[in-house]
Each structure stands twice: as C-alpha cells, then as structure tokens.
Amino acid sequence: MTTIIDGKQVAASVIDAVKSAARELEQDAGVKTGLAVVIVGDDPASHAYVSSKSRMAKECGFTSIQHTLPEETTQEELAALVQTLNADDTIHGILVQLPLPKHLNSEPIIQSILPEKDVDGLHVVNAGKLATGDLDGGLISCTPAGAMVLVRGIHGDDLSGLNAVVIGRSNLFGKPMAALLVNANATVTTAHSRTKDLAAVCRNADILVAAVGRPEMVKADWVKPGATVIDVGINRVLAPEKGEGKSRLVGDVAFEECAKVAGAITPVPGGVGPMTIAMLMANTVIAAYRKSGRKAPKF
Numbered sequence: 001m002t003t004i005i006d007g008k009q010v011a012a013s014v015i016d017a018v019k020s021a022a023r024e025l026e027q028d029a030g031v032k033t034g035l036a037v038v039i040v041g042d043d044p045a046s047h048a049y050v051s052s053k054s055r056m057a058k059e060c061g062f063t064s065i066q067h068t069l070p071e072e073t074t075q076e077e078l079a080a081l082v083q084t085l086n087a088d089d090t091i092h093g094i095l096v097q098l099p100l101p102k103h104l105n106s107e108p109i110i111q112s113i114l115p116e117k118d119v120d121g122l123h124v125v126n127a128g129k130l131a132t133g134d135l136d137g138g139l140i141s142c143t144p145a146g147a148m149v150l151v152r153g154i155h156g157d158d159l160s161g162l163n164a165v166v167i168g169r170s171n172l173f174g175k176p177m178a179a180l181l182v183n184a185n186a187t188v189t190t191a192h193s194r195t196k197d198l199a200a201v202c203r204n205a206d207i208l209v210a211a212v213g214r215p216e217m218v219k220a221d222w223v224k225p226g227a228t229v230i231d232v233g234i235n236r237v238l239a240p241e242k243g244e245g246k247s248r249l250v251g252d253v254a255f256e257e258c259a260k261v262a263g264a265i266t267p268v269p270g271g272v273g274p275m276t277i278a279m280l281m282a283n284t285v286i287a288a289y290r291k292s293g294r295k296a297p298k299f
C-alpha cells in the first residue's frame, strides 16, 4: 500500500511545538516572538500565502505585522522598510514575499535582511552555513526544511545508501534541499532544465523531489517502484469540471498515476505547502530564542 503523506497533520504537530516554545519564552523571558511579512504589489496568489502566514503567526501567539506596499514602491522605499525592521527589537523574523514586481531587484533586498532575522534562509550567511554543514547555527529555508521533516518521517534521520534526485536548482528550494539530503548521507543528483533524459535520472531515485513549477510533469514511468515522492510544485490550473472559470491546485507530479508506483507520496494541496508555513513559524521562534540568549528548540 502506498503511504499518502499527510503534510497537514505533520505541520499541525510542528505548530503545537512552536506554540509551546513561544509560550515558554514569553513566560520565562518576557519575550513575545515577532514576525514581519512584507508584500509588494497585488498578485492574488501571493496575498493568499501572506495572509495565511500572518494568520498562523497570530495563532502561534506571535506579534504578527504585515506590511503591504503598493506595486509602484521603489527599491529605496523597500530597502528603508527592511532597515526599520532590522532595527526593531520586537521583530525576530523578516520575510519578504517573492517574487517582487519586475522593477525591483530582490537580491540586494534579501541580502540586507540581518541574517539572524532571515527566516527564509536566503541570506548568504544562512545559505553558506547550510552548505558547509552547520545546520544548527543558521536558519534553513522553510520549504526544504519542511520537506526534510516529511522525508525523515518515512526513512528516519540517516539516508545512507539511498539515491535522491531533486528536480530544480533554485536558491529558495532546490539548492538547500540537495544540501539537506547530502547532509543526511543520501547520494544526491540535482536535475534542472538542462538535464539530459530526466525520466531516466528520476527512475534511479529512492527519494524523488520535484520543484519545477510545471503541472503534473513527473509521470508514473519516471518513478522507481516503492520510491518516496515529494511534490513541492504549486500550480493553479483551470478545472472546467468544477464549473466555468474555476481552478484547482496541482503539483509537479501526476499524483494519481505516480501514487500507484510510489511507496510514499505527498499530495497537493496538503503535502509540502502546510509544512512551509509551519517551518516559517519554527524559524521565527528559533530566532527569538537565540536573540534572548536561550538555547533554541529543534523542530
């Protein structure tokens, strides 16, 4: 029987642990954990993600601040907001929702966030710590951190002898995911748009992770029988069967057919997505513990 990995349930248990950690920090040190989420422009999908992040932060007992800036915000205005949040002692985590509108350059903005407040794990200091194997010193990008929790739930902490293939090489997901898998002793291949015979590369994977942004690209005959399939893709496609103009969410994996071959597989929605938000909360409370000089909990 194929295991359908319940990301919602795993995320709920991470959130419970975050809530207790935040409560303890407040009781013992008088510190209320604070998260600031910055969004520029009016992309509806980005707004939906950002409001669920802000809502969850409140549910965790955090101070949650959302800065919604207009589409025509300048580079200087956004940079100034980040400086203000860097200097604000009540804010422990800063997340700038990506992508930014085209006229803005995201890289200097992300690199201007203090590394200890970079709950997205995108600052070079945090990316560098992960790349050099210092997993406890920095902050790890939320989606790969969450995907790893799901992988660990199936295979345990030690992936010795297992082949892992990650499709995608972004700084937000593919690169940190590959680093986490290598750190757990998997033998890792990173595939991308220039990879030759992707299907054959994937068939070699005991753990197959897809983060491409192409609806249902991974087919059943790409999956090694019994493999663990982690679908990171979030694609909104038209669903005429639900009515005119309606849409539904699908991953980068053709779920129905791949579920017949895989040993374990994440659904979309309800797989990696909820883990991303849970790990964002985890990173924020970790940042608050470190700022107060206390040993941070692990999630």
Ligand SMILES: NC(=O)C1=CN([C@@H]2O[C@H](COP(=O)(O)OP(=O)(O)OC[C@H]3O[C@@H](n4cnc5c(N)ncnc54)[C@H](OP(=O)(O)O)[C@@H]3O)[C@@H](O)[C@H]2O)C=CC1
Pocket (backbone or CB within 6 Å): 143, 167, 168, 169, 170, 171, 172, 173, 174, 191, 192, 193, 194, 195, 198, 211, 212, 213, 214, 232, 233, 234, 235, 272, 273, 274, 276
């Ligand atoms: N569930 C969640 O919480 C999250 C989901 N996502 C989703 O994950 C997906 C990927 O996100 P992200 O990493 O930011 O996306 P990017 O667009 O930054 O990266 C996509 C990667 O896929 C590769 N790629 C594109 N086309 C192909 C192809 N035909 N064959 C093989 N590889 C290909 C690209 O290769 P190349 O580098 O050569 O261009 C690139 O490395 C998206 O659907 C996004 O919405 C992202 C973050 C969080």
Ligand SMILES: Nc1nc(=O)c2c([nH]1)NC[C@@H]1CN(c3ccc(C(=O)N[C@@H](CCC(=O)O)C(=O)O)cc3)C=[N+]21
Pocket (backbone or CB within 6 Å): 048, 049, 052, 095, 096, 097, 098, 099, 120, 142, 143, 234, 249, 268, 269, 270, 271, 272, 273, 274, 276, 277
């Ligand atoms: N700086 C930055 N950091 C990010 O982590 C980041 C980002 N920018 N930009 C966009 C992507 C995407 N992302 C998701 C988060 C949660 C769900 C999620 O909760 N998904 C639900 C479904 C949500 C729905 O129904 O629309 C699920 O998969 O079950 C999805 C996607 C974070 N991202």
